[in-house]
Amino acid sequence: MKTIVVIPRCRNFGIIALSIFALFSIALGACQPSPKGPAISIEEAWGRPSPKVAAAGAFYMLIKNTGSEADKLVSAESPACGAVELHESYKTEEGAMGMRPVEGGYIEILPGGQAELKMGGLHIMCIEKLADFEVGAVLPLTLNFEKSGEIIIEIEIREP
Numbered sequence: 001m002k003t004i005v006v007i008p009r010c011r012n013f014g015i016i017a018l019s020i021f022a023l024f025s026i027a028l029g030a031c032q033p034s035p036k037g038p039a040i041s042i043e044e045a046w047g048r049p050s051p052k053v054a055a056a057g058a059f060y061m062l063i064k065n066t067g068s069e070a071d072k073l074v075s076a077e078s079p080a081c082g083a084v085e086l087h088e089s090y091k092t093e094e095g096a097m098g099m100r101p102v103e104g105g106y107i108e109i110l111p112g113g114q115a116e117l118k119m120g121g122l123h124i125m126c127i128e129k130l131a132d133f134e135v136g137a138v139l140p141l142t143l144n145f146e147k148s149g150e151i152i153i154e155i156e157i158r159e160p
């Protein structure tokens, strides 16, 4: 599922700038760059396939904020997972890759910004898998944002 955000178009501004209509539009604030508050949308949500015996899986996606205020992803849950954690990947002192819960326990998305959850970086960890992560499976995931509240999406299990 995708959340669609409509932003007023401000293109061709120069062409219409002299028209009375445009002057009215400006007066009414129709060309404001973004709505009030955060405006969160999720794109390209997917997860890697893994064998049944694997205890955990990871979800990746692009979280965009086209609003005028920052928002924070604070938690997530899914009936496909016993627990869900927000993780980041890091390099250990020995040079190996590890992962850990994100600092502060949240992922912040600044106004006009985005958070890219990808392999080797930020990700949503599905601990204690309760469903098969086979190619073609679609798993529901609820994202909880500090200001935007619950956003329910579908995770497509596919090859990277």
Ligand SMILES: [Cu+2]
Residues within 6 Å of the ligand: 058, 087, 088, 099, 100, 123, 124, 125
């Ligand atoms: Cu992880």
